[in-house]
Amino acid sequence: MIGENCSSGNNAALLLSVIDSIGKGILVFNGKVIYCNSAAEKALGYPAGSLEGKDPSEIFPVDSKLLSSCLFEEIYDCEMGGEFNFQTASGALAALKSEIRSIDFEGRSACMVTFDVSSPADKQVKKLAETEQLFRILTENSFAGIYIYKDKYIYANPEYLSKTGYSMDELKQMSPWELVHEDDRRFVKENVLRRLAGEVFDQKYHERKIITKSGEIRTVRVATNTVMIDGEFAGIGSTIDISDLKQLQDGLEEKVREETLKRYEQEQLLVQQSKLAEMGAMLRSIAHQWKQPLSAVGMLLQDMTRTFSSGGLDKEYIDWVHDTASEQISYMTETVRDFMDFLRPSKERSLFTIEDALWPTLKIFSHQAISHELSIEMKCGLKRDASEEMSVRIKSVSSSNIFVDCENCGRNDVYVEGYRNEFMQVLLNIFNNAKDAIASAKKQGTLTESGRITVRLADLEGRISIDIEDNGGGIPEELIKKIFDPYFTTKSSEQGSGIGLYMVRAIVENNMGGEVRVRNGKAGAVFSIILDRHMKSTSAAGSC
Numbered sequence: 001m002i003g004e005n006c007s008s009g010n011n012a013a014l015l016l017s018v019i020d021s022i023g024k025g026i027l028v029f030n031g032k033v034i035y036c037n038s039a040a041e042k043a044l045g046y047p048a049g050s051l052e053g054k055d056p057s058e059i060f061p062v063d064s065k066l067l068s069s070c071l072f073e074e075i076y077d078c079e080m081g082g083e084f085n086f087q088t089a090s091g092a093l094a095a096l097k098s099e100i101r102s103i104d105f106e107g108r109s110a111c112m113v114t115f116d117v118s119s120p121a122d123k124q125v126k127k128l129a130e131t132e133q134l135f136r137i138l139t140e141n142s143f144a145g146i147y148i149y150k151d152k153y154i155y156a157n158p159e160y161l162s163k164t165g166y167s168m169d170e171l172k173q174m175s176p177w178e179l180v181h182e183d184d185r186r187f188v189k190e191n192v193l194r195r196l197a198g199e200v201f202d203q204k205y206h207e208r209k210i211i212t213k214s215g216e217i218r219t220v221r222v223a224t225n226t227v228m229i230d231g232e233f234a235g236i237g238s239t240i241d242i243s244d245l246k247q248l249q250d251g252l253e254e255k256v257r258e259e260t261l262k263r264y265e266q267e268q269l270l271v272q273q274s275k276l277a278e279m280g281a282m283l284r285s286i287a288h289q290w291k292q293p294l295s296a297v298g299m300l301l302q303d304m305t306r307t308f309s310s311g312g313l314d315k316e317y318i319d320w321v322h323d324t325a326s327e328q329i330s331y332m333t334e335t336v337r338d339f340m341d342f343l344r345p346s347k348e349r350s351l352f353t354i355e356d357a358l359w360p361t362l363k364i365f366s367h368q369a370i371s372h373e374l375s376i377e378m379k380c381g382l383k384r385d386a387s388e389e390m391s392v393r394i395k396s397v398s399s400s401n402i403f404v405d406c407e408n409c410g411r412n413d414v415y416v417e418g419y420r421n422e423f424m425q426v427l428l429n430i431f432n433n434a435k436d437a438i439a440s441a442k443k444q445g446t447l448t449e450s451g452r453i454t455v456r457l458a459d460l461e462g463r464i465s466i467d468i469e470d471n472g473g474g475i476p477e478e479l480i481k482k483i484f485d486p487y488f489t490t491k492s493s494e495q496g497s498g499i500g501l502y503m504v505r506a507i508v509e510n511n512m513g514g515e516v517r518v519r520n521g522k523a524g525a526v527f528s529i530i531l532d533r534h535m536k537s538t539s540a541a542g543s544c
């Protein structure tokens with residue numbers, strides 16, 4: 001009917017001008033737009049004569065279900081009204097008050113849509129145009145690269161185009177994962193496909209590498225999400241280029257690694273320095289300790305010469321000389337072996353008992369203890385299977401012998417973890433400091449009784465505490481905070497290096513996860529080493 005009117009004669013022209021002047025937009029569809037009036041073209045932003053022949057899907061978004069069902073299927077007696085979404089020529093959406101009815105067109109049903117082009121629909125189109133303009137201002141001036149894709153890119157803002165180096169036309173031929181570096185490509189492709197399948201999940205600020213058109217690799221931080229465009233699922237992404245930051249960060253990390261290594265090497269050097277410093281004094285006392293066995297062996301040789309001259313060199317005499325000399329030599333060998341053991345760094349972290357470290361340290365220190373007339377007392381308050389109390393007394397019975405008395409030593413099942421030789425160094429540092437403090441107090445006349453070092457082992461809320469107390473007068477309160485600083489010493493340059501306690505803290509706190517505390521007791525300083533207690537299931541029965 002319309003077609004007839006459109007196609008012929010003056011009547012048709014008259015009719016059309018009437019239709020145009022009624023102030024409503026009119027569209028007639030039958031698969032395609034087969035008629036529209038100029039009000040409809042104007043309202044939807046199409047140039048005159050360009051709307052006819054268009055596919056309805058270009059004018060009505062697919063998600064306007066009512067309308068689409070009315071348009072795309074054979075319809076009879078359709079009559080409905082309400083607000084429906086129209087898509088203008090610029091792609092903006094406008095909700096316009098409309099009426100739809102089916103009409104008869106050349107024996108087939110067609111659909112006629114009349115819609116309001118006056119306000120408020122007019123305003124709405126304008127508003128949408130403004131919104132679109134705002135969207136463009138926003139995205140086109142954004143510092144973030146923004147893109148929208150379906151299976152290929154459908155939109156990218158200028159920032160994204162400039163960062164990737166591609167034109168919009170080129171991107172329209174590309175899937176979003178194509179410019180992603182192969183390290184991240186699989187992950188990105190999986191996510192893109194999940195979004196296109198309609199899965200909604202937030203992905204904020206993950207990093208990925210992209211390859212620009214010129215082949216440059218850039219690192220970007222991306223936030224993506226799933227959106228709906230024209231009734232289909234799509235993905236949107238917003239990217240910030242962080243390549244410069246990343247470079248800076250990588251550089252910093254490298255620097256930190258280098259510095260850490262340097263520091264570690266310096267600390268290793270310090271460990272060795274401090275070991276040697278502590279050993280210096282000790283070696284002097286070994287030399288002293290060797291005097292006696294050496295002179296004993298010398299006297300044996302003299303005696304042998306004399307006995308030979310007097311003809312008394314028989315088997316019994318030779319055996320006696322052999323046994324006596326061997327005893328002296330094995331004492332000397334043992335002393336050296338103890339020192340060599342101590343100097344060798346421990347190779348592996350291991351579980352060891354306090355006594356495993358304490359006893360050899362005391363053995364080495366005993367030479368010093370003897371020459372400084374010190375007594376060392378050990379009290380064990382650790383809860384063990386067999387006994388609650390253990391006491392080890394080390395006292396000199398002669399100038400070349402140390403007598404160790406171990407009483408009530410129960411099952412040896414209290415372990416700590418770390419490097420045993422380093423821990424021996426810790427103990428030796430503290431013993432040496434105690435010995436120095438006692439010697440200086442004696443020299444100054446503030447200590448008149450004999451020097452004493454007491455070692456106490458105790459349980460401390462599931463941990464072990466080893467207290468080492470002396471009677472050397474203590475540390476002046478104003479210095480107590482400084483004594484762990486590297487190179488802090490109150491001794492002469494020959495006597496002190498100031499690295500002993502620094503190493504004590506580094507070994508206990510960094511390598512063994514423990515703690516070192518210091519306070520002044522009644523007669524001198526008290527150093528406490530607190531360590532985690534470990535149990536060994538196959539504990540060996542041991543003695544001190």
Ligand SMILES: Nc1ncnc2c1ncn2[C@@H]1O[C@H](COP(=O)(O)OP(=O)(O)O)[C@@H](O)[C@H]1O
Pocket residue numbers: 429433434437470472473474475483484488489490491495496497498499500501502524525
């Ligand atoms: N048992 C102690 N009694 C008194 N002062 C101590 C004791 N232990 C350490 N100090 C003080 O702490 C300082 C630092 O000790 P340390 O780091 O071992 O270096 P060094 O023994 O080479 O001086 C010592 O010089 C001394 O003043």
Ligand SMILES: [Mg+2]
Pocket residue numbers: 429432433498500501
């Ligand atoms: Mg010291």
